[in-house]
Amino acid sequence: MVNAWLLLSGIGMMLVGILFPIYWWRTQKVPVKYFGYGAVLWILAIAPKILLDLTITPSMTPYLATYGTEALVIITGIYVGLRTGLFESGFTYLAGLKTKLKKVTYKQAIAFGLGFGGFEALSLGVLSFINIYAFVMLPELINQVPVETQTVLLQQLNQSTWVVPAAVMERVFTIFMHVFCSLLVFYALKQAQKKYLYYSIGYKTLVDAIIPALQVYIGTQTVVGIYLIESPFIVLGLFSILGIRWIRQHWGDS
Numbered sequence: 001m002v003n004a005w006l007l008l009s010g011i012g013m014m015l016v017g018i019l020f021p022i023y024w025w026r027t028q029k030v031p032v033k034y035f036g037y038g039a040v041l042w043i044l045a046i047a048p049k050i051l052l053d054l055t056i057t058p059s060m061t062p063y064l065a066t067y068g069t070e071a072l073v074i075i076t077g078i079y080v081g082l083r084t085g086l087f088e089s090g091f092t093y094l095a096g097l098k099t100k101l102k103k104v105t106y107k108q109a110i111a112f113g114l115g116f117g118g119f120e121a122l123s124l125g126v127l128s129f130i131n132i133y134a135f136v137m138l139p140e141l142i143n144q145v146p147v148e149t150q151t152v153l154l155q156q157l158n159q160s161t162w163v164v165p166a167a168v169m170e171r172v173f174t175i176f177m178h179v180f181c182s183l184l185v186f187y188a189l190k191q192a193q194k195k196y197l198y199y200s201i202g203y204k205t206l207v208d209a210i211i212p213a214l215q216v217y218i219g220t221q222t223v224v225g226i227y228l229i230e231s232p233f234i235v236l237g238l239f240s241i242l243g244i245r246w247i248r249q250h251w252g253d254s
Contacts, residue, residue: 002135005161010129012168017122020175021114030111034104038115038182041095045087046120052083073213081209085201092116092185093197102189106251109186110179110244117178121171128167132157155221162223166230173237177207180240183247190251207236 021035060079064072092112096102104112135141135157145153181200188196214229 013125035115085205113179113182
């Protein structure tokens with residue numbers, strides 16, 4: 001039996017991805033194209049990560065597992081974190097370096113970050129909704145899943161409805177992280193100081209690097225575990241809000 005209320009997770013994530021950019025567009029009158037630039041950069045940054053997950057990652061994980069859980073968690077964390085930082089912040093920096101994005105205003109840079117994070121939230125929300133909806137409408141699809149993964153899948157599809165706010169909350173705080181890291185990249189270009197680019201890469205690396213450890217040592221089998229996993233991202237999201245305010249104070253335009 002699939003918990004149909006879990007569909008709200010996807011809907012909530014989609015709303016986060018849509019409403020945050022709309023709010024900034026309506027209140028700050030920023031041209032839509034800057035949100036679009038962010039969305040395009042997200043696609044460009046996620047493409048090589050998907051390619052790695054289809055080629056290198058599947059064989060790397062079982063190999064590392066032979067060296068023990070600690071090695072798996074540490075090396076996988078570094079691998080996952082660095083590729084996120086380098087691709088997402090690195091590609092944004094290169095785009096800014098080679099295009100007129102180098103001259104964005106503070107509000108436009110915020111719009112870029114909202115487009116980047118908003119499109120991610122929208123995409124993940126759509127995927128979540130479609131996946132759960134398919135099993136709600138056609139429960140027999142579960143029988144088509146490999147036997148070794150059916151137990152995990154059933155556990156996910158039968159989770160408590162209380163996990164819905166956790167999924168939506170994660171997207172909210174993640175958007176602030178994307179905005180902060182995007183601002184750091186554009187501030188690096190504005191000030192001609194690469195140290196802010198390195199801060200952005202390092203921050204995104206940290207965010208994703210802790211995920212393997214949280215999944216292994218805490219896990220998502222219980223509602224408590226899910227919220228414990230989300231707690232570091234709440235802290236990082238709140239720190240991002242402070243970082244956004246700091247950059248605003250030092251940016252120098254309206």
